[in-house]
Amino acid sequence: MAKLETYKPIQARVAPKDPIKIKSDTLRKLLKDKRAVVCILFLVIVALIGILAPLLAPFDPEEQFYESILQGPSKEHLLGTDAIGRDVLSRLVYGVRVTLTVSMLAVAITFFLGTFIGLLSAYVGGWLDNVLMRIMDILLALPSIILALAIVAILGPSLTNAMIAVGVASIPGFARLIRGAALSIKSSGFVEASRSIGSSHSWILRRQFLPNVAGVLLVYTTLFIGVAILDTAALSFIGLGAQPPTPEWGTMLSEGKNYMYDAWWLATFPGIAITIVVFSVNFLGDALRDIFDPKSTR
Amino acid sequence: MQEPDTLDVHKTSMSIASVITNHLGGTLLTVNADTNEIESNLAESYQVSEDGKTITLKIRQGVTLSDGTPLTAKVYKDTFDRILNPETGATVAASLIGGIQETSAPDEQTFIIELAAPSAPLLRNLTSRGYLQPLSMAAIEKHGADYGRNPVGAGPFIFKEWVTGQSITLERNDDYNWPHASAKNQGKAYPDQIVYKFIQDQQTMLAALDSGSIDVAMEVPPKDVQRYRDNPDYYVIEAERQGLGLFLEMNLENETLSDLNVRKAINMAINKDAIIKAVINGEGTPAYGPIPSAVFGYDPNVESYGHKLNKDEAISLLEQSGYTKNSNGIMEKDGSELTFELSIMTQHNQAAQMVQAMLKDVGIDVNIQSLEAGTLIEKVSQGEFQLSFLAYSYIDPDILYLLFHSSQIGGLNHVRAQNSELDGLLEKGRTTIDPEERKQVYAQVQEIVVENAYWAPIYAEKVFFVVNKRVQDVKLMNVNLDYQDSWVKQ
């Protein structure tokens, strides 16, 4: 039904034919790849901005200047002020903290639960695989906006609940991807080989599965960070995300929408911020995938 | 503007449905725009009995509904019976004529209403357009459950088409010649057709207005009105909203809020002018009492004894109650900080954040919880809240009964006011027919509400409509637009 447009097609973006393995010389390759370096640098800078927000932000993000409401970019307010006279630049800077923490934690939920379900269902297979996959089907069929709305409505609107909603809504997609990758490892012979020599299940999972899936995990996790940021913004856009006065980019964008005609800067700057950060995360994800994917077409 | 749920005026719970059905039907009585007095309309004349319990109305001759049924007293009797009949599950219409025990139509022209007790608001309610219009029982049987999408009435326009999710179209009723007295054009309405388009988002509505795909924009947000006042191609129609634009409710069952000093301090901390300027672009007036000047019974000297902005006195009041400012600037008493949860609807985000900052100045810490409409209404009616923003609109002071009468806890009496003297006055207000006397009663009601600071009223606002100059002479008939005299410059 109403789909958050972003995450579902991720399955199609990465069609792992062979298991992506973490190579020992990964770091060297990563540093060699120009794109990855640029993205990592940019993200580090963004993270720094977030951490040093109190120093960098010219004003307190929640301070209201009643006499300078809805002013365009000017000397003292570089990116202008919003509808109750708060400095847009300061809110964007503090917004980094909110956006990064929320997306990181949301992806953590997706990562842990998704990987667990994906690996379990691929490794055990049989009826468990079937049951788990049918549940995933149900969650996938349920329009993700309804799933997110329901979670937020039950737990009450707050940033943490929005984060949980976003995290949970991405689990089915993530789990299916991991299951796909794990299945291709399982069928590639050496798992049967090691089981035939009597190695224990936990050993196989730790030594065989995880290193091989690790590459895939890293790639998808990076891609899903972008998705988490967009989905949190989407939730805020329909008023169920961060609570006022938290300076969350999605809320700022949706507030900006109401001033589309007279205060263009309110929607533009958060929009650009989201796009750039998500772009760099996705670009990094692509670079990682090309590094780990032995049959990279590059 | 939202899509209505149904056009069956007895069953709808959305005001937009009454706005549209206004054009389809007429009212028994009407309110004179200037004198605010009640005048005859579809009822030529009306008499109220000595004890105020019986109202006799003479129905005007020569009026027919759009499906051909002639308008008679019997039509009104059947309509009112349908409202009172619990099977219909009538909504707003039922609350408007709650007091009626029984109606009768001895002959073609006389329609008699019997009341359990004299009800002052009833007469005014009979002027409310839309909800109490005469309906054709034949049409209701014919369409059955689908009547909501094929309404019939005795108004200047006839229902033509409803494209789900998009628009409702009304076309002119050519044999209409019984408009209200004050209309210049006494014949059929000039416009051939009215199309109501459903546009959820206000900015998109304004974009549609600018691009010419709509001529009239309803409920235009105050911040955008100035733009159209300066634009020669448009003209703005404004009216006082019959109700408070924004007020802060305080839950008396909350232990800290039960202390009058705290409630007064909150009232005095709020800078109403700053909020009016920021939130509604200055298009409103500060409110000191529970009802705005536009509603009958408003007592002007509320503005004198109402609580004014006075930070120092607010702080001293809190100190009187034993609070002292702690290290991080928040008032504290026996170790617990003075903090409240402010539950609001998302559209009040902006005002909430301003109030939050203002209360912080006097040492009251506020966390905002922005909920969507459904959840908020549920929480406030159950009393699961401390502070909450709300707005209301109602044509008669009797709304105060629903808001403050102790019997209404669980309904609109969110603050859980239980004041016997207030209850008595509210009941008296309902049954006093004589307007002057009724004003006295409501003056006392307002005084008690303000004294006890059950609320912190913030502002009364105006309702704005913007019309493209292409369409001339769009008039305002008690808060709703009337197109009887409107014509289009070709």
Added chain:
Amino acid sequence: MKHFIINRVLSGILVIFGISVFSFLLIHFIPGDPVKIMLGINASPEQVEKLNHHLGLDKPLLVQYWQYITNAFQGDFGTSLKTGRPVLIEILDRFPETVKLAIFGLFVAVVIGVSLGIVAAKFKDSFIDKMCTAFATLGISIPSFWLGILLVLVFSVKLAWFPIANGTGFRDLILPAFTLGVVASTMIMRLTRNGMVEVLSNDYIRTARAKGLDDGLILFRHALRNVLIPVVTVIGLQLAALLGGTVIIEQVFNWPGLGTLAIGAIMSRDFPLIQGIVLFMGVMYVTINILVDVLYSIIDPRVEMGTKEA
């Protein structure tokens, strides 16, 4: 073939049943009483009580669910609490608009995606290839609602090329479909590119060239059909997503699709309508997935129905 479809349909029904149970419980946990919302703030407690009974909302959950399922089998999905009209009619009134937007959006996505994919593959590792991939990553990174707002601002307000909120005709369809298309095309573009690069390096393309066939014929008859296989899955996935009606795009463009209906239903806690919409989405999602698998075997003869990993 038959055996495969039957077991897919069975598992599909299981999923739909799961959806109905899951969404029924989910909805009832959401706080907010539909009647109170419906009657608005002027409602007195007695009226709320009367209406609750009238609509049968005061019965225990299980009874309500059982009643719902038995009616559903006879095609009666209950009536919307808000408008009193049968849920099925409410949905079918809105569904054509969503289909129009979905199909047109997908069309834009496929046209942009496939063409850019082929161009990028043809000029592999060239500047053009890098540009196309960057565009694809950008397309996935832009918040689609912001893109929508920008397009409205530029094309409808400033340039007035496209009307705003004046129905769902062809000219109104262009901007929303383009917004959907741009975001969706990035997936298709990436897959087509990678698929095309791989296919072009295959021996049978060299055989086709050895037969002296024209480049166009080789590209479309030989190469594209092989690339279609992975691309079809993503198109299927996206069609299911788009048919779900994208809430946000519909709100930005004031499009009367299922997305807006769903949001309205949730806001007013119209349980039967929410239930109906979710079920409708589930059925559509399952059918499209089965269709994609069938299409899969038509395009790729090597796929014997049933052996392909679902």
Added chain:
Amino acid sequence: MSNLLVVNGLTTQFESKNGPLTVVDGVDFTLKKGEVLGLVGESGCGKSVTSLSILQLLDKYGKISSGEVLYENTNLVNKTEKEMKKIRGKEISMIFQDPMNSLNPVLTIGKQIGEVIEKHEKVKGAKLKQKVVDLLNLGGIPRADEIFHEYPHRLSGGMKQRVMIAMAIACNPTMLIADEPTTALDVTIQAQILDLLRSLKDELDMSILLITHDLGVVAEMCDRVVVMYAGQVVETTDTRTLLRNPRHPYTEGLIQATPHQSKGKSRLKSIVGQVPTPDQYSPGCRFADRCPKAMDICQSNVPPLFEIDGQTSCRCWLYEMKEEVI
């Protein structure tokens, strides 16, 4: 017999990070009408690239830098791509080594053969279908009308190669280039395919350029042989002379390394070392460092192609006294 194809000084280069690599270096040979010419050498010596250069089927990194390819006395090298398209599959057609992947998996056999005829001979509908079925029968494929509708993945390797052959002879070309047609097949199928090729050659009066590394196949099929090493032709002679009296040490090495029942149980000798890559060529004879009979001169300068007798020529300083063949 008149010459069908004359290759003079053909040089093909591939772009690479550190400058162009010459994979085919000044190759000359001629293919006479009705003749089967073997092109022999270890894998990596440039024989496949030579065949692809003739039809200009190189990928976008390779190009013919010099030399000419005279086919019925027109030079193919300076023909436009459009003109080449008329020749490929019509005048000269080609079959490849790995049949498993040479047929498009998503198109039926009938379609893939039919499209050649459609392109070159504008035949359509039922007539086309009949022609394809005849070709399948000609190719020795049973149940031709069923196979017509069948998809490649349902056929065995040998069957697919037969389809490839049917496809190649669809417009009865005057010349067929077969790039290691039987290498990927098992021995029994190999013999059948070679018989098929031989019978088709006679029936359609078609000459064949047969690329292989297997001297057994050469012995069975070829009239004359060209031996290539490291991008150069090192020996050209008729098959009988080659097997009985190989001149070039590399050719000797090849023969000793090929199992044959005449050799009984004697151990096979393999040529020491590997084929050098283009950037490792020695200035002199490229086989020098692997040649048991290498002399000083071999290290320093490149031996020309010496004409030994009317039939044979050899690029080796051992035969220096014979006068040179430019």
